[in-house]
Amino acid sequence: xxxxxxxxxxxxxxxxxxxxxxxxYDTPLISGGMVDSFSMVSLKRFLEMKYKISIPDxxxxxxxxxxxxxxxxxxxxxxx
Amino acid sequence: xxxxxxxEERIKNFDWSISEKELGYKAGDVINIGWYCSDRICMMGKGxxxxxxxxxxMGEKKRYTYNDIRVCSNGIGTFLRKMGLKEGDxxxxxxxxxPELYVGLLxxxxxxxxxxxxxSAFGDEALFVRLENAGTSAIITQRKHLSxxxxxxxxLPNLKHVIIVDHDPGKELRERETAFSMEAGQLENIDIFPxxxxxxxxxxxxxxxxxxxxxxxxxHYSLIxxxxxxxxxxxxxxxxxxxxxxxxxWVTGTSYGIIAPWALGVTQAVLDSGFSAENWYKFIxxxxxxxxxxxxxxxxxxxxxxxxxxKQFDLTSxxxxxxxxxxxxxxxxxxSEKVFGLPFLDSYWQTETGSIMITNFPGMKVKxxxxxxxFPGIVGTIVDPETYEPITEPGKIGLIAFRPGWPAMMRGYxxxxxxxxxxxxxxxxxxxxxxxxxxxxxxxxxGRDDDIINTAGHLVSPFEVESALLEHPAVAESAVxxxxxxxxxxxxxxxxxxxxxxxxxxxxxxxxxxFIRKKLSPLAMPQEVEYVDSLPKTRSGKIMRRMLHAKExxxxxxxxxxxxxx
Numbered sequence: 001x002x003x004x005x006x007x008x009x010x011x012x013x014x015x016x017x018x019x020x021x022x023x024x025y026d027t028p029l030i031s032g033g034m035v036d037s038f039s040m041v042s043l044k045r046f047l048e049m050k051y052k053i054s055i056p057d058x059x060x061x062x063x064x065x066x067x068x069x070x071x072x073x074x075x076x077x078x079x080x
Numbered sequence: 081x082x083x084x085x086x087x088e089e090r091i092k093n094f095d096w097s098i099s100e101k102e103l104g105y106k107a108g109d110v111i112n113i114g115w116y117c118s119d120r121i122c123m124m125g126k127g128x129x130x131x132x133x134x135x136x137x138m139g140e141k142k143r144y145t146y147n148d149i150r151v152c153s154n155g156i157g158t159f160l161r162k163m164g165l166k167e168g169d170x171x172x173x174x175x176x177x178x179p180e181l182y183v184g185l186l187x188x189x190x191x192x193x194x195x196x197x198x199x200s201a202f203g204d205e206a207l208f209v210r211l212e213n214a215g216t217s218a219i220i221t222q223r224k225h226l227s228x229x230x231x232x233x234x235x236l237p238n239l240k241h242v243i244i245v246d247h248d249p250g251k252e253l254r255e256r257e258t259a260f261s262m263e264a265g266q267l268e269n270i271d272i273f274p275x276x277x278x279x280x281x282x283x284x285x286x287x288x289x290x291x292x293x294x295x296x297x298x299x300h301y302s303l304i305x306x307x308x309x310x311x312x313x314x315x316x317x318x319x320x321x322x323x324x325x326x327x328x329x330w331v332t333g334t335s336y337g338i339i340a341p342w343a344l345g346v347t348q349a350v351l352d353s354g355f356s357a358e359n360w361y362k363f364i365x366x367x368x369x370x371x372x373x374x375x376x377x378x379x380x381x382x383x384x385x386x387x388x389x390x391k392q393f394d395l396t397s398x399x400x401x402x403x404x405x406x407x408x409x410x411x412x413x414x415x416s417e418k419v420f421g422l423p424f425l426d427s428y429w430q431t432e433t434g435s436i437m438i439t440n441f442p443g444m445k446v447k448x449x450x451x452x453x454x455f456p457g458i459v460g461t462i463v464d465p466e467t468y469e470p471i472t473e474p475g476k477i478g479l480i481a482f483r484p485g486w487p488a489m490m491r492g493y494x495x496x497x498x499x500x501x502x503x504x505x506x507x508x509x510x511x512x513x514x515x516x517x518x519x520x521x522x523x524x525x526x527g528r529d530d531d532i533i534n535t536a537g538h539l540v541s542p543f544e545v546e547s548a549l550l551e552h553p554a555v556a557e558s559a560v561x562x563x564x565x566x567x568x569x570x571x572x573x574x575x576x577x578x579x580x581x582x583x584x585x586x587x588x589x590x591x592x593x594x595f596i597r598k599k600l601s602p603l604a605m606p607q608e609v610e611y612v613d614s615l616p617k618t619r620s621g622k623i624m625r626r627m628l629h630a631k632e633x634x635x636x637x638x639x640x641x642x643x644x645x646x
Contacts, residue, residue, distance in 0.1 A: 015594060018224040020248075031356035032137040033176065036201065037381070037536075037567070038602035042593045049586050061384070062355055
């Protein structure tokens with residue numbers, strides 16, 4: 001789980017963070033404006049590819065993607 | 081009683097001089113929007129009234145009175161003037177929704193320069209294209225967006241100044257960079273530029289079908305339209321707390337997120353954060369928002385979050401809801417009436433029109449799903465796509481057209497006279513949208529009349545995305561169309577052929593998506609990339625987007641007699 005969080009955190013920092021953005025496991029990503037609803041699609045795609053899962057659209061909500069911790073919980077739910 | 085009173089009476093007796101009189105303006109007078117939005121309100125005795133109640137996603141709060149925005153905008157204007165900026169120079173605002181963005185616009189206008197707001201989520205290439213086209217002299221930005229500016233600076237010789245509003249003194253400033261603090265730079269007085277009605281004010285960029293983005297030129301006289309439409313459509317009164325959740329990188333965010341509310345002297349609340357149903361409802365509750373100007377995508381996102389969460393908040397302060405950006409579906413109108421006790425009223429206009437054109441008015445019978453009726457003083461109709469003659473038959477589809485001449489109408493596309501002229505046919509301005517009018521005079525949106533993609537209320541040019549796709553090392557050819565989306569109405573879809581040596585894979589698809597997201601913007605990122613062996617083309621080699629679009633929307637493909645491999 002910790003490793004998964006680190007992988008997601010690194011991806012978020014590399015792909016979405018702007019200069020000076022400080023990102024932790026709890027940083028609000030969607031409500032904080034770092035990842036918008038459009039970019040969320042690419043983040044979802046990354047997670048599905050990386051962890052070989054399928055996240056139904058109904059579960060891919062802004063709330064579920066709002067922090068690395070929440071994303072990791074979501075991924076765990078769909079990981080066999 | 082609403083501000084507009086009887087729509088029918090207003091239609092009969094309307095003249096733009098109603099707005100002029102309320103603003104104390106006469107033909108030939110000075111009309112500087114920056115002054116109207118701050119100094120004038122202070123002179124009316126409202127200097128201590130809150131103009132801006134601001135909060136960000138971290139819970140940080142700031143409060144500015146009308147006198148604060150007056151002295152802060154004086155400071156910004158003076159700072160720019162001392163740097164050598166003057167009448168007609170283009171000054172870009174490239175910031176998140178922070179107070180400096182809102183007040184900075186007034187400062188730019190006060191010295192007669194042209195404000196060029198750009199969406200802060202734009203990638204470096206999208207930023208470059210717009211700054212280069214405008215020949216922008218200065219850009220005001222934040223530390224977090226500086227890397228994008230630095231990346232393109234060498235290619236922008238006209239961009240003389242990069243002004244950072246939150247500079248960290250511990251970090252070194254590079255060539256052309258200057259730090260500025262709005263709080264520290266307040267000034268009591270400034271020599272305000274004596275703008276006349278036709279003096280340029282704003283330059284907003286919008287997408288083109290076949291070319292790069294176009295700079296839409298507006299003038300200070302646009303205030304006359306923006307003021308009266310906000311008063312009658314948004315029904316703003318002196319005691320309201322108004323929230324427009326549009327970003328000032330787009331025209332709604334300036335016309336109705338800065339200019340109109342402040343010209344009316346109303347208190348506006350701004351939330352600088354991403355979407356969260358909980359945070360948005362909390363914001364309305366905490367600030368007791370009364371009038372809310374939002375967008376269909378946001379409303380559909382709130383619908384998706386459910387009704388239960390609405391019940392956790394006290395939203396009884398809300399009294400009037402209006403929507404803009406894309407057609408508001410009937411379900412959203414019905415839903416808002418159910419959960420808020422108020423229907424969202426749809427309004428229709430665009431970057432080029434500068435102010436609301438067709439809308440549902442307070443007190444008017446709402447037909448859910450309809451755009452409403454033209455604003456008084458606006459001659460709007462639909463015309464035949466061949467003859468450009470008005471269509472009188474109810475229910476028949478035509479092109480939305482307006483008789484030119486309202487105050488906020490664009491005065492041209494920046495250095496693109498030919499495209500500007502092409503927007504006018506048979507004495508009508510053509511909006512580029514299709515609609516029908518029912519027997520009661522209500523307009524009903526049908527769709528775009530071109531290939532432009534309207535995603536979440538923002539226009540994306542397929543041409544711009546296709547051009548950027550070709551810069552990816554794996555892409556040989558590309559075609560971009562819209563595909564249906566439940567929340568955003570439309571999203572971008574790309575069809576690509578690959579260069580030899582590249583293999584189709586999910587990893588490559590994600591790489592291409594992210595490539596466009598960073599280069600252009602998240603809005604322009606294809607939500608799907610479909611690999612094809614070849615793209616449908618005419619015999620002259622032009623890609624037939626129409627065929628791909630029809631496939632995505634389940635429509636008839638139509639005439640394919642010119643197809644290359646027919």
